[in-house]
Amino acid sequence: GAVVSQHPSWVICKSGTSVKIECRSLDFQATTMFWYRQFPKQSLMLMATSNEGSKATYEQGVEKDKFLINHASLTLSTLTVTSAHPEDSSFYICSAPGLAGGGPETQYFGPGTRLLVL
Amino acid sequence: AQRVTQPEKLLSVFKGAPVELKCNYSYSGSPELFWYVQYSRQRLQLLLRHISRESIKGFTADLNKGETSFHLKKPFAQEEDSAMYYCALGRGYQKVTFGTGTKLQVIP
Numbered sequence: 001g002a003v004v005s006q007h008p009s010w011v012i013c014k015s016g017t018s019v020k021i022e023c024r025s026l027d028f029q030a031t032t033m034f035w036y037r038q039f040p041k042q043s044l045m046l047m048a049t050s051n052e053g054s055k056a057t058y059e060q061g062v063e064k065d066k067f068l069i070n071h072a073s074l075t076l077s078t079l080t081v082t083s084a085h086p087e088d089s090s091f092y093i094c095s096a097p098g099l100a101g102g103g104p105e106t107q108y109f110g111p112g113t114r115l116l117v118l
Numbered sequence: 119a120q121r122v123t124q125p126e127k128l129l130s131v132f133k134g135a136p137v138e139l140k141c142n143y144s145y146s147g148s149p150e151l152f153w154y155v156q157y158s159r160q161r162l163q164l165l166l167r168h169i170s171r172e173s174i175k176g177f178t179a180d181l182n183k184g185e186t187s188f189h190l191k192k193p194f195a196q197e198e199d200s201a202m203y204y205c206a207l208g209r210g211y212q213k214v215t216f217g218t219g220t221k222l223q224v225i226p
Binding site: 046 | 127152163164213214215216
């Protein structure tokens with residue numbers, strides 16, 4: 001079946017540094033990918049929609065200059081947390097539709113990346 | 119605004135007992151509801167969707183538009199059902215709004 005991977009699985013960084021998280025669709029192509037953030041004991045919140053070959057679409061309240069998204073190819077989307085601060089510490093999850101044009105039921109989720117900013 | 123509410127953070131039941139995980143939603147359009155499950159140390163995965171009206175692993179969920187609910191039910195809980203369950207609302211193209219999740223703990 002379709003698999004979505006994320007790298008790294010966890011990262012610890014100092015405040016003020018930038019962190020890049022990769023999301024890859026391993027055996028299928030994804031023109032669209034989604035990035036979520038999950039705080040402890042809270043729900044997954046959609047941050048942005050990553051579009052291959054065009055700009056990402058951000059949800060209301062998400063700073064696009066803070067969370068840079070690049071969808072470089074049909075199998076890779078990256079999320080860069082710029083000038084990270086402790087409040088950015090969270091669990092970041094990506095997903096991709098396994099079927100082109102498929103709805104939410106076709107979403108495959110990555111295992112998540114835990115970010116801790118000191 | 120779209121909202122998904124799961125009132126229980128934790129639900130503990132004995133093995134063999136019935137299970138009902140509650141989910142209520144608010145959405146102005148025609149809702150598309152889903153249940154996702156996350157087993158320990160595994161990634162989030164789709165359990166079922168209301169459109170298909172299917173039973174997966176013994177779980178069913180009926181969309182009640184009058185009560186704006188989409189409760190997940192299973193007549194006899196099994197230990198392997200222990201997991202985190204998220205109710206979700208599809209909105210627009212592929213986007214999903216998740217509830218806060220309910221941890222189901224099945225006691226042997």
